[in-house]
Ligand SMILES: CC1=C(CCC(=O)O)c2cc3nc(cc4[nH]c(cc5[nH]c(cc1n2)c(C)c5CCC(=O)O)c(CCC(=O)O)c4C)C(CCC(=O)O)=C3C
């Protein structure tokens with residue numbers, strides 16, 4: 001199998017600090033020009049400080065890259081897999097220099113986000129455009145589009161939910177329990193701009209479809225109809241600007257007649273800070289205060305089918321670039337069907 005015309009794979013990610021001194025500079029990068037109040041920066045810096053000033057993201061991405069290399073290798077594809085980030089070293093501009101120096105002209109990019117919001121998809125395309133410009137077009141990137149609705153992504157999440165549900169049942173017996181899916185909140189305006197059409201690729205609509213399918217597959221596996229809702233985490237911004245709601249903690253505080261909760265972070269492919277802090281720390285404390293049994297479902301990251309999906313997507317992108325597959329396979333509404341297509 002071949003990844004031609006690509007000679008390298010770029011994992012495109014958010015970036016995160018590895019030490020305390022870097023937390024605030026990282027935070028300033030992540031929020032530059034976005035009107036995020038200073039209190040919020042201080043608050044989120046504190047989340048990183050709780051973990052020694054270290055984001056979990058860099059090690060998780062390194063492990064994911066190892067699994068990608070192994071799966072590519074299994075399919076007879078031998079290309080370097082490198083990383084570039086939006087908000088911390090190695091920045092895209094740094095990685096693209098190395099790619100240019102290595103003579104890589106066409107590179108397949110894979111973002112560490114599965115959905116169709118500006119932050120998760122289009123902004124990565126813009127980041128890659130700037131990186132291309134920084135080396136005067138010596139390197140050209142094509143980007144894999146959002147993959148959240150792929151059956152493999154649904155099944156990997158459903159396995160994680162089923163495992164968490166069994167763990168909750170072991171604590172609870174047959175008490176009434178609730179499944180709360182969780183994704184990153186975004187401003188309503190960003191949500192509205194994130195897609196349209198039917199079925200809508202708007203971020204919340206897409207996430208809701210994923211949640212529904214994950215619940216359906218997990219319910220079938222468990223032989224129990226799961227009672228679920230979609231909630232959000234990590235709201236920031238000014239309090240005057242509306243973001244997607246309800247917050248997972250607010251929702252847990254309102255629940256009545258429920259004795260246990262599973263949270264399932266379907267919006268994140270691995271245990272980002274939002275998962276380690278917002279769910280494992282904060283939501284778990286909310287559950288305890290409410291007297292709810294609590295289990296957090298795993299992320300898809302360590303599910304073998306997830307890595308297979310990512311490599312399938314890379315292979316598909318290459319087939320489109322070679323003209324062997326219709327670009328309809330890659331259409332991505334938030335980008336008007338264009339920015340994820342090989343050019
Ligand atoms: C949709 C979405 C994803 C999922 C898609 C994806 O994975 O890309 C995501 C991922 C991430 N967000 C992350 C961290 C942060 N996000 C922030 C701020 C914001 N995120 C937003 C949205 C998203 N963010 C938005 C609309 C803002 C407001 C500012 C803006 O309009 O851009 C801030 C500033 C403080 C704050 O405002 O909370 C931080 C520190 C990390 C790293 C975590 C780690 O270290 O493990 C990751 C993976």
Ligand SMILES: [Fe+2]
Pocket residue numbers: 121122125145146332334335339340
């Ligand atoms: Fe896109």
